[in-house]
Amino acid sequence: MPVDGKEAGPASQTILVVGGGIAGISAALEAAETGHDVVLLEKGPSLGGRVSKLNRYFPKLCHPTCGLEINYQRIRKNPRLKVLTMCEPTNVAGSRGAFTVTVKRHPRFVNEKCTSCGDCAAATETMVPNPFNYGLDKVKAAYLPNEHAMPMRYVIAPEAIAEGEGDKLKAACKYGAVEPEQQEETFDLNVGAIIWATGWQPYDPNNLDVYSYSHSPDIITNVEMERLAAHDGPTQGKIVRPSNGEPAKKVALIQCAGSRDNNHLAYCSRICCLGSLKHAAYVREQYADAEVDIYYIDIRAHDKLESFYQKVKADPQVRFVKSKPGHIRVGEDGRPFIHGERTIDREVYDEPYDLIVLATGMQPSAVAGYTPQVGLVKDDYGFVVPKELEDNEGIFSCGVAAGPLDVSLSVQSATAAALKAVQAVRQSA
Amino acid sequence: MTAPLPNPGKKYDLDFARWVYDNVNGGDKMALCMQCGVCSGSCPIGTNMDHGPRKLFMMIRAGMQEAVMTSNTPANCTSCYRCVVRCPRSVPVTYILQDLLAKQAELGYRAKDSNENIAFAKSFWWSARAFGRTDERLVTAKYYWSFGPAEFWKRSMENLKIALGFIKKGRMHIGMPHSVKDKKGLKAILDKAREIESRG
Structure with a gap:
């Protein structure tokens, strides 16, 4: 399949959303619910991003489980939306309708058979700084990312495998869900449009x-x-x-x-x-x-x-x-x-x-994060400038990847980006 | 927190602010000041200043020419540059204060409580011009003398112990003041500099 977009070939109608925070989830769902195939990439073990780490959030001071749970249900019900956790893009080539995105998948060491029973956590002795609490406390190296994780599945920190606990954890799991032999892998995705929702990091x-x-x-x-x-x-x-x-x-x-x-x-x-x-x-x-x-x-x-x-x-x-x-x-x-x-x-x-x-304050993750080869334009501060439709680039951004936004503005920008991406893949069909 | 209420009827004279923007080194950047207070809050001797840089800038904007030109804030600046380093808007606070001080002198204003500063500056330059060096004994003595014999005696006695300590540790030399080799040449340079400056 041609990846430079110059040769004729079947155009992809799939939309790729990078980042599984509130903006990425919203953009992916809005696009999928219009009947398009969507792939949602999340670097971490669970969706939810920064919102899941809040105590309460505006405008109504809800607990984050509230808003996120509704979205997780929409994800579960939608067969067109494919969520890939522990995955991040390392390269983007091609153009609208024919992007080839190289994706790196980090090992989770736990497969989909996990019932989150917690036997692996009981078996491990290694402790790691808890990423969910910004390292304020420590957590067992086999852990549930957070209490409302999506997918509801454990993850094993590479530290536990490095400590040689792999076989012990495998033996502790009665469902055969622990796979210490997992390695980092790369694969390619062919997509028609890309939405960057890579969010932010605290300054x-x-x-x-x-x-x-x-x-x-x-x-x-x-x-x-x-x-x-x-x-x-x-x-x-x-x-x-x-x-x-x-x-x-x-x-x-x-x-x-x-x-x-x-x-x-x-x-x-x-x-x-x-x-x-x-x-x-x-x-x-x-x-x-x-x-x-x-x-x-x-x-x-x-x-x-x-x-x-x-x-x-x-x-x-x-x-x-x-x-x-x-x-x-x-x-x-x-x-x-x-x-x-x-x-x-x-x-x-x-x-x-x-x-x-x-x-x-908020600093766009794209500052230190991804450096794809094409299409991505950043402003002086590192925010991703969306390529508008008239540029025919098929690359968009939403949420804090696009600018310093709060949750409701992020969701609004996600819906806008989803609509633009849908229009982009339709035009290239 | 008792902020005075804004008075919409009050008219501000903007001429002075515009003059500062155009004539004081760094003054154009002063327009960027957002009154956050980090300069005055960071100033190591801010409590000795009558206003502090933040308030002084606001007074310039408010057209308070007389109060600004007689303020001791520029004279008390020690040029530590903390305010410049911390200013979120990159306002060159120190440069502005330094040039305001020069403008105060140029235009014949005298900052209140500035007698000490002026006396010290005069003593310092006397030594620099005479020897090309600052001799701390002579500068100090001349500085104290400018307040009269009684004050000279009082302040000298207060500092005698410190001076003896310095001498004991080899930190202050006794004997003739150190000097540059070509004192005539130095004077010629300084005279030329003064002549160039007076050309404006």
Whole structure:
């Protein structure tokens, strides 16, 4: 089959979606439900992406199982949608109607016979940092990615195989689901259009050296705060100081930690202000005597959620401090101190806190991730610029791969991308 | 948090801000300032300044010419560049303050509480011009002397112990001040520089 698209050949009507987060799932489902064959690639062991790692999410502050479960049911019911986990593209060649995508599949060491009974987890002694909790705790090297994983299947970390536990785990599984002999493999997919939904990664807080992230366990990021507040997180939902496990009753939330900064991310990540307002609500729900200070440049309560900002603002125990802090240092009592200037009254402060949450921004995964050969155009910040239909390229992007979007905007952009992809493969037929 | 309410009826004179944008080194970049406060919050001697860079920039925008040109904020800047490094909008805060200080002097303004700064600068340049070196004993002595004999005696006695400590550790030499070889040549260079500068 010609892959350069110049020779005549049967055009593929299949749509490939790269990334199984909320945007990728939405785009894949919307395209599949119009009757097109769709392949959804996910690098990790489970779908759900960043949304599955939230405690609650906007607009209605639902638990992520809520929105994701509906989508998982749609996936199960749709025979046209094929989900491939542990897979990532390594190369793209060809053009609209005739792309050849080389896919690398990482070994899961567990096949589809898995009933998620947990016998392998009981048998293993190796522990690995829990990727679902951003490494805040450790998990058995044979583990369920999370409690609402899709597919509901265990995964074995390569560390356990390297420790020589493969045969032991194989023997422990009474369904023959463990396959320690699995190797990394590559295969090609022929598709007609590609939607990039590769999402984002939290901006590395170690780059913000003045905020001393690596100097104290009590300085965490906003994504880690979500895990701390989640019932399936490292603390079973108790917001405590990671250093000593005591309740975190004086909490600072620092906005624009990296975002809107020429030295880091020059753009506004858009989600962090509401995210931090939500974190203030988490803390206040848990402790009646808690105090929360939000350090901000200006609050950008995006979308229709100004009302949530007003609600949090009405709480007298939540203080809004208009200031971008200069730096954080760790005091002699081990508590982190924030130093800066309150811009309203020009007072210089040096305040100790139990817990400091850095609202780090979103960086597109495509920055460090995929480098396909054709079609992918990135802007100055690493976001994938979608090739519009008039370019006839058949390559689209949605979700945070396309720009800093919240969940509802990601889903909207996913639906738009699905429609464009459908039009692209129809035109090439 | 007591932010004064905006007064829509108030008229701001933009002439001064425009003059700063056009005439002060780095002033054009000042327009990018978003008043986040990281400069004043990072400043190691920010509490010694009457306003701090963030507020000073806002005062420039508000047309407060007299207050800005008599502010001690530019004179107190030690050029540590922390604000420049941390500024999220890449505003060259230090350059702006340095040039504002020069403009204050050029236009005959005198920053309040700036007597000490001026006295020190004069002592420093006297030594630099005379020897091509700064002799810390002579600079200090001349600086103290500029506040009168009583103050000279008081401050010298306060620092005597430190000076003796320096001498003991070999950190301060005793004897004639160090000097460059070609003092005449140095003076010629400085005079030429002054002449070029006065041409404008």
